[in-house]
Each structure stands twice: as structure tokens, then as C-alpha cells.
Amino acid sequence: MIEFDIAVIGGGPGGYVAAIRAAQQGACVCLIERDKVGGTCLNRGCIPTKALYSTALLLQRIKNSASHGIRAENLDFDFAQAARRKDEVVEKLVGGVEQLLKGNGVDIFRGEASLEGTGKVKxxxxxxxxxxxxxxxxxxxxxVVARPETLPIDGKNVLTSNEILAIKELPKSLLVIGGGYIGCEFASIFSAMGTEVTIVEQLPAILARSDRQAVREVEKTLKEQGVTIHTGTSVEALETAEGKVTARISGGRELSVEKVLVAVGRVPNTEGLGLEEAGVRTERGAVVVDEGMRTSAEGIFAIGDVTNIIQLAHVASYQGGIAVANALGGDRRADYRVVPSTIFTLPEIGQVGLTEEDCKEKGLEVKVGRFSYQASSKALCDGEPRGLVKVVAAKEDGTILGASIVGEEASALIAEVAVAMQEKMSAARLGEVIHSHPTLPEMIMEAAEDVGDSAVHKPGRGGRKTERVNKA
Known part of the structure; x- marks a missing residue:
């Protein structure tokens, strides 16, 4: 029987990163994956979605290009080609991950893995x-995608995020059940491509965990693209007939659509792993771990979505490094205080740390700095004036507690604030950093300065007016 220092079960952004990290440190490593390496993120999630998002963003900009003197009245969009491009991007990246694993000496086994006693895997x-x-x-x-038993998901007309990424024809109409980040990303993508989209969300608002000001900007764009949003509403029944789906929603209303996307979240994938027999404790379907990613069973660690701590690919990769370090004799602990995230809607939302609403709930005294994209020379040059940068800082010493950005390149801009938070910088100190002009990151500087009421390019922040004194 082959023996390894570390066996990684699952080849997603947590698993393959952990395998490579371990190999880099001289360990004998294997990775077991039942499908393609890269996991859900690369094959059925983050990457194919963002490939389509890139197409939708480009399409939106072309449609709005008249002010640049670019006329595109007879614009022709080929969804099948966009889908092929998406598949090509995924295929290229999967091949890249395969080469990284092989180049680092990681043995790859294809199949379903399960635990069978201490240090043994079938x-x-x-x-x-x-x-x-x-x-x-x-x-x-x-x-894996959550599949409510009350919704007849058939993979043809009623789809999950897995199936909708495999379609080759653009649907004329789409009902999105769930107004979280997955549902809103797909709503943005398909509405930009010309699909008539309706979102139904049970909660009082879409994107409930995001900054409210940021969400309002996304809602404006969605509605401008013709998206209908029903909040505080549930889907009571779905019936499929003759290639159409009739949805009955609360209040007795009915909708007829070509496709339905069920986007109500994801649940940890633990089926068939033999966790109970191996002594691995679970709670609400997730594997329980300590700060060092150790499970209740000696020599077994868990990382990523299966722990249900934070369902983000980059968090899984981060946890992978911690698990490897501790498996090889270290004592690292996870710290989730600074975790940036991005929602790829139109416009994008980038967020890190606490929102203004979070601080109110926690009773924290804060000062908030804001800066509008409309006041950014670069945003205006790009023709992207919609958006806002918000920096939240402790009132006492100005330490940055969080930030929310909505607008062009929010996904990239949020990284600067994350670095500042990791280094425990104050908003004043961030505002002192010289930023290149004209650039979008200048807005981070201005919002940080606005925490102390010193943003230069924000109107209404002047000091006391000087009074003329006439001497006798």
C-alpha cells in the first residue's frame, strides 16, 4: 500500500493549493479528485461565470458607447460563441493547474475517496x-448547490448554477430564485445579454450581507436593464409544460418564463466521505475544525466550503496553507478579520471588513468617509461615473474597520484597503499615501481623507469663511 505524508481529498482552490504548498516543503503528496482539478470554482463556478461576466461587461460598454462617438446600432451578439470562449478559458486554466501539480511532484488519483480508519483512504x-x-x-x-425539495429541478428548464453554465442558447426569459450574490451575478450577465430577467428573493432586500448604499447602485443598473425585482417574496410552485415554466409566487401572482435558475445557496459536500466512522465531527452538515483547520480526528484536517466558515475560493486557499503548515508540525491559526470579497454584478461590489450597518448592529462608534465615482477624473474619462467608495473607521483612533466599493474595478480596488487593514493602518495614514493621477485608486485616498473631513475633491468640506473686518 502506498504511503504519503499528506493526502488531499478534493482538487479545488483549497485542495490543489494545499497539495502544492505541501510539495513545496518537501512532503510526499497525493491529491484525489473525482472530476477535473480546479473544483467547482474553476469548472462550474467563479471562472466560467466571470468569463461570461466579461462578455456582458464588454457588451454593456459597447451599447453605451455613443458618448465616445462609437455607434453600434446594428450590434450582433452570438451567445454560442461567448459560451465557447467561456469553455476555452476553463479548459486552459484546468490544464494549467494539472501542470502545476505535476510540476511539483504531486501524484493525482482519479476517483471517489472515503476515509477508512486512521491514515487510510479508499x-x-x-x-x-x-x-x-x-x-x-x-x-x-x-x-454543492442547495436543491430545495419543493422546487422541481430537472436540469433542462429548472436549473442550478451548474446547468445554466452549460447552456448553448440564450434564453429569452429567466426567473432567478434567490437574490444573493450568485443570483444577482447571473441576473446582471443575462440581462446585459438581452434576456428578460426576474429576481425573486424571500428576504426584504437583495444582497442582504452587503452595504446598503452599494446595493442600491446595483439595483439601479438592474432595473435600467429591465430586471424586475420582487423582495419579501417566495416561489410557491413551479410547473413545466411545452418548454415553458409557470411560477406561482406569493400574493397569487404567476410568471411564465423559458428558464428558471435556482440560486438559493450552497451546502458542504460531505456525502460518502465516511466522516462518522472516522470520528470526524460535523455540525449542520459541515466539518467542524479549530483555528488550525484540525478536525476532531487525529491527523485529519479540513479546509474550504466543507467547513462552511466562509464560502470563498481564496479563503479555501488560505486555509490550505494553514492546514499544511500544521500537518507538517507547525502551529498556525486562521485569522478571518481581513477577508476581501467581490460580487461581479454590473457594477461590481468589493467589500472587506465591517459594513456601516455591521458597525451599527455592534454598537461601534465610527466615522465614515465617502467618495463618489462622479468626482473621479479617471472614472469620468472611462465613462463609468456610477459608484461609490466608502471607508469605515473607528471614531476613537481612525483605525480602518472596513470598506465597501461599488463601481468600475471595485474587485481590484478593494485589495488596497485589505492591505491597509492587515497592517492596521488608520484612515489618516492611508490618505497620506501618494496615489498616481489620474487613476481610480485615488478614490481610496479621497475616501480615507474624508474620514477626517479633509478630502480635497469632495464639495462641501470647506473650513470657516473668512470675514472681512473694516477698520475704522
Missing amino acids: IRSKDVVGHIRAKNIILATGS
């Missing part, structure tokens, strides 16, 4: 069963 591949031994095991099996 691998099933078609009719073949194999066994390996490992001093340490890292569970990185990710998550």
Missing part, C-alpha cells in the same frame, strides 16, 4: 478500488 474509480495510507489527510471536498 479510492473508487469505476470498477476499480484502491487504497492508500497517509500520515495526514486534508479534506477539501467543497460544496
Whole structure:
């Protein structure tokens, strides 16, 4: 029986990063993956979605290009080609991950893995069963789409995010059930491409965990693109007939659409792993870990969505490094105080730390700095005046507690604030950093300065007026 220092189960952004990190430190490593390496993120999530998002963003800009003197009245959009491009991007990146694993000496086994006693893993591949031994095991099996039993998901008319990324024809109409980040990203993409989109969300607002000002900007764009948004509303029934789906929503209303996307979240993927037999404790379907990513079973670690701590690919990668360090004798602990995230709607939302609403709920005294894209020379040059940068800082000493950005390149801009928070910078100190002009990052500087009422390019912040005194 083959024995490894570390066996990683799952080849997503947590698993493959953990495997490479371990190999870089001289460990004998294997990775077990039942499908393609890259996991949900690369194959059925982040990457294919963002490839389509890139197309939607370009399409939106071309449609709005008249002010640049570019006329595109007879614009022709080929969704099938956009879908092919998406697949090509995914294929290229999957191949890249394969090469990274092989180049670092990681053995890859294809099949379904399950735990069978201390340091033992069973691998099933078609009719073949194999066994390996490992001093340490890292569970990185990710998550799967939530499938409510009340909704008849058939993969043809009623889809999850898996199936909608595989369609080759643009639907004329789409009902999105769920106004979280997955639902709103797809709503932005398909509405920009010409699909008539309706969002139904049970909660009082879409994107409930994001800054309210930022969400309002996204709502404006969605509505301008013709998206209908029903909040505080549930889908009571779905019926499919003759290639159409009739949805009955609360209040007795009915909608007829070509496709339905069920986007109500994801749940940890633990089925068939043999966790209970191995002594790995779970809670509400997720693997329980400590700050060092250790499970309740000796020599078994868990990272990523399967822990349900924060369902983000970059968090899984971060946790992978911690698990490897501790499996090889270290004592690292996870720190989630500074975790940036991005929602790829039109416009984008970037967020890190606490929102203004979070601070109010926690009873924290804060000062908030804001700066509008409309006041940014670069944003105006780009023709992207919609958006806002918001920096939230402690009232006492100005330490940055969080930031929310909505607008062009918010996904990139939020990284600067994350670095500042990691270094425990104050808003005043961030505002002192010289920023190149004209650029979008200048807005970060201005918002940070605005915390102390000193933003130069924000109107209404002047000092006391000088009074003329006439001497006798």
C-alpha cells in the first residue's frame, strides 16, 4: 500500500493549493479528485461565470458607447460563441493547474475517496478500488448547490448554477430564485445579454450581507436593464409544460418564463466521505475544525466550503496553507478579520471588513468617509461615473474597520484597503499615501481623507469663511 505524508481529498482552490504548498516543503503528496482539478470554482463556478461576466461587461460598454462617438446600432451578439470562449478559458486554466501539480511532484488519483480508519483512504474509480495510507489527510471536498425539495429541478428548464453554465442558447426569459450574490451575478450577465430577467428573493432586500448604499447602485443598473425585482417574496410552485415554466409566487401572482435558475445557496459536500466512522465531527452538515483547520480526528484536517466558515475560493486557499503548515508540525491559526470579497454584478461590489450597518448592529462608534465615482477624473474619462467608495473607521483612533466599493474595478480596488487593514493602518495614514493621477485608486485616498473631513475633491468640506473686518 502506498504511503504519503499528506493526502488531499478534493482538487479545488483549497485542495490543489494545499497539495502544492505541501510539495513545496518537501512532503510526499497525493491529491484525489473525482472530476477535473480546479473544483467547482474553476469548472462550474467563479471562472466560467466571470468569463461570461466579461462578455456582458464588454457588451454593456459597447451599447453605451455613443458618448465616445462609437455607434453600434446594428450590434450582433452570438451567445454560442461567448459560451465557447467561456469553455476555452476553463479548459486552459484546468490544464494549467494539472501542470502545476505535476510540476511539483504531486501524484493525482482519479476517483471517489472515503476515509477508512486512521491514515487510510479508499479510492473508487469505476470498477476499480484502491487504497492508500497517509500520515495526514486534508479534506477539501467543497460544496454543492442547495436543491430545495419543493422546487422541481430537472436540469433542462429548472436549473442550478451548474446547468445554466452549460447552456448553448440564450434564453429569452429567466426567473432567478434567490437574490444573493450568485443570483444577482447571473441576473446582471443575462440581462446585459438581452434576456428578460426576474429576481425573486424571500428576504426584504437583495444582497442582504452587503452595504446598503452599494446595493442600491446595483439595483439601479438592474432595473435600467429591465430586471424586475420582487423582495419579501417566495416561489410557491413551479410547473413545466411545452418548454415553458409557470411560477406561482406569493400574493397569487404567476410568471411564465423559458428558464428558471435556482440560486438559493450552497451546502458542504460531505456525502460518502465516511466522516462518522472516522470520528470526524460535523455540525449542520459541515466539518467542524479549530483555528488550525484540525478536525476532531487525529491527523485529519479540513479546509474550504466543507467547513462552511466562509464560502470563498481564496479563503479555501488560505486555509490550505494553514492546514499544511500544521500537518507538517507547525502551529498556525486562521485569522478571518481581513477577508476581501467581490460580487461581479454590473457594477461590481468589493467589500472587506465591517459594513456601516455591521458597525451599527455592534454598537461601534465610527466615522465614515465617502467618495463618489462622479468626482473621479479617471472614472469620468472611462465613462463609468456610477459608484461609490466608502471607508469605515473607528471614531476613537481612525483605525480602518472596513470598506465597501461599488463601481468600475471595485474587485481590484478593494485589495488596497485589505492591505491597509492587515497592517492596521488608520484612515489618516492611508490618505497620506501618494496615489498616481489620474487613476481610480485615488478614490481610496479621497475616501480615507474624508474620514477626517479633509478630502480635497469632495464639495462641501470647506473650513470657516473668512470675514472681512473694516477698520475704522
